[in-house]
Amino acid sequence: xxxxxxxxxxxxxxxxxxxxxxxxxxxxxxxxxxxxxxxxxxxxxxxxxxxxxxxxxxxxxxxxxxxxxxxxxxxxxxxxxxxxxxxxxxxxxxxxxxxxxxxxxxxxxxxxxxxxxxxxxxxxxxxxxxxxxxxxxxxxxxxxxxxxxxxxxxxxxxxxxxxxxxxxxxxxxxxxxxxxxxxxxxxxxxxxxxxxxxxxxxxxxxxxxxxxxxxxxxxxxxxxxxxxxxxxxxxxxxxxxxxxxxxxxxxxxxxxxxxxxxxxxxxxxxxxxxxxxxxxxxxxxxxxxxxxxxxxxxxxxxxxxxxxxxxxxxxxxxxxxxxxxxxxxxxxxxxxxxxxxxxxxxxxxxxxxxxxxxxxxxxxxxxxxxxxxxxxxxxxxxxxxxxxxxxxxxxxx
Numbered sequence: 001x002x003x004x005x006x007x008x009x010x011x012x013x014x015x016x017x018x019x020x021x022x023x024x025x026x027x028x029x030x031x032x033x034x035x036x037x038x039x040x041x042x043x044x045x046x047x048x049x050x051x052x053x054x055x056x057x058x059x060x061x062x063x064x065x066x067x068x069x070x071x072x073x074x075x076x077x078x079x080x081x082x083x084x085x086x087x088x089x090x091x092x093x094x095x096x097x098x099x100x101x102x103x104x105x106x107x108x109x110x111x112x113x114x115x116x117x118x119x120x121x122x123x124x125x126x127x128x129x130x131x132x133x134x135x136x137x138x139x140x141x142x143x144x145x146x147x148x149x150x151x152x153x154x155x156x157x158x159x160x161x162x163x164x165x166x167x168x169x170x171x172x173x174x175x176x177x178x179x180x181x182x183x184x185x186x187x188x189x190x191x192x193x194x195x196x197x198x199x200x201x202x203x204x205x206x207x208x209x210x211x212x213x214x215x216x217x218x219x220x221x222x223x224x225x226x227x228x229x230x231x232x233x234x235x236x237x238x239x240x241x242x243x244x245x246x247x248x249x250x251x252x253x254x255x256x257x258x259x260x261x262x263x264x265x266x267x268x269x270x271x272x273x274x275x276x277x278x279x280x281x282x283x284x285x286x287x288x289x290x291x292x293x294x295x296x297x298x299x300x301x302x303x304x305x306x307x308x309x310x311x312x313x314x315x316x317x318x319x320x321x322x323x324x325x326x327x328x329x330x331x332x333x334x335x336x337x338x339x340x341x342x343x344x345x346x347x348x349x350x351x352x353x354x355x356x357x358x359x360x361x362x363x364x365x366x367x368x369x370x371x372x373x374x375x376x377x378x379x380x381x382x383x384x385x386x387x388x389x390x391x392x393x394x395x396x397x
Contacts, residue, residue: 036336036384037092039343040377044085046353047373057108058126062367063354073370075112075124075138079145080310080374082109086145087381090152101149109142121168121185134185136172137195139165140202147205159209166206169199170218177242179225190249192241196226197259198314204266216270223263227279231260236279236286253308254291257283258315265321280322284331287315292334304338306348306358309375316379323386336383342376 034042051059053072059081061073072078082105089097114123114134121139125132143165149158172182172195180191181199203219206212230239230248238256241249264280267273291312292302304312312335319331342348342359349355355376356363 033340036339036380036387037088039339040084040088040091040380040384042353043355043373043377043380044088047081047370047377050352050354050368051370051373055108055111057104058111059108059370062369064367066367070125070129072111072126075122075135077370077374078108078112079122079138079141080313080371080378081105083141083145083313084374084377084381086149087378090148091381091385098153119168119171120164122165133187134168135195136169136181136183136185137192137198139168140181140195140198143169143202144198144205147202147209150209151205162202162206162209166202169202173199176244177229177246179221180229181222183241188244190241190243191229192249193226193230193238193256193260194240194253196222196230197238197256197263200226200263201259201266204263204270207270219263220267223260223267226260230256235290236282237290252290253311254287254304255311255314257287257291258311258318261287261315261318262321265318265325268325277325280318281326284319284322287318288331288334291315297337301334301337303334303341304359306360306362308357309355309359309372309379311375313375313378316382320382320386329386332383332386335379336387339376339380339383 047059050063051073053060055072058072059078060071061069061077082101085097085100085105088094089101109122111126111128112122112124114121114127114131116127116131117134121134122142123132123134124138143162146158146162146165150156150162169181172185172188173180174182177191181195182188183190183192183195200219200222203215203222207215207219226238229242231237232239232250232252236257237252238260239248240251240253240256243249261280261283264276264283268276268280288302291305293305294300295303297303306312316332316335319335323329323332338359342355345351347360348358348364350364350368354368355372356366356368357372
């Protein structure tokens with residue numbers, strides 16, 4: 001063997017070793033990257049470590065606590081954690097999470113339950129404090145969760161809770177401005193997308209649970225009213241609200257269009273009317289253009305913008321509903337990529353395992369809200385199902 005041949009052989013061996021080392025490093029990194037449901041479980045642990053209160057069931061609104069902050073979170077943040085823990089059970093089937101729902105989360109929810117006023121409903125703050133406002137959308141999110149728990153368990157105690165909430169929600173619906181649900185029981189000054197789009201979803205979930213035609217009729221009515229009143233026809237994205245004067249509040253948030261997307265997909269599944277599927281696909285693409293951004297990834301995947309993570313968690317529900325119809329993973333892949341970036345401690349997650357209000361470094365060291373932690377848990381739990389299915393070569397239904 002000549003000297004040249006020896007040098008070439010040595011160089012080839014060095015290159016082979018380098019490739020092997022790179023492969024081993026990548027394999028080790030992959031082995032140490034937890035699954036999405038494991039990430040969610042670790043985040044729940046962090047929440048209960050850092051947001052705990054003197055009550056074993058209730059949690060703080062924000063940490064570190066701000067001046068004049070209430071001892072406990074508002075219902076919105078707590079209900080988001082209820083959604084998150086429920087989603088963990090729905091995603092994994094692990095009875096541990098169902099026990100957490102029953103023995104911890106529902107016990108906490110009962111502290112917000114107000115039956116002094118009729119119909120009974122959940123108040124925005126714990127009921128041993130001075131009487132607080134009751135928001136229809138706060139109650140709707142819980143109604144959706146209870147309907148989902150009933151679908152997952154067939155335990156009628158969850159259906160009973162959902163039916164009680166439905167009665168409260170319908171007390172906020174009238175013919176002013178042609179229909180729709182008000183936002184707040186004590187401030188009937190506007191009808192909002194966030195109280196009507198999810199009310200349509202809630203109605204359709206109740207129809208799936210009971211086969212009651214009145215739920216389907218109401219779901220269609222709420223969908224059509226919201227579409228006709230609050231959709232921006234220029235881009236198929238939804239405005240926030242309409243006041244009793246007829247003035248439109250033109251802010252656009254990801255959860256509003258996300259709930260209309262979910263409602264449209266559900267209506268297509270129930271009725272097979274392709275107009276609903278067309279609506280859903282238009283909203284999916286419009287939301288992808290508005291609420292995701294091109295950050296220059298080699299694979300071309302856009303990432304969610306952030307700013308209020310819980311809004312995105314609710315938007316994700318719509319994308320998952322559509323995935324079960326058309327199998328297009330474009331949008332869920334973008335959400336999964338965003339979650340994995342946020343998990344990396346170079347980005348949103350801090351040393352305590354908590355997330356800021358964006359998926360990147362912005363706001364990482366500012367006060368952390370219960371709402372944002374719950375949002376990340378819910379998204380990681382729900383997306384874990386289709387993430388695992390993709391690795392198995394399947395499409396999540």
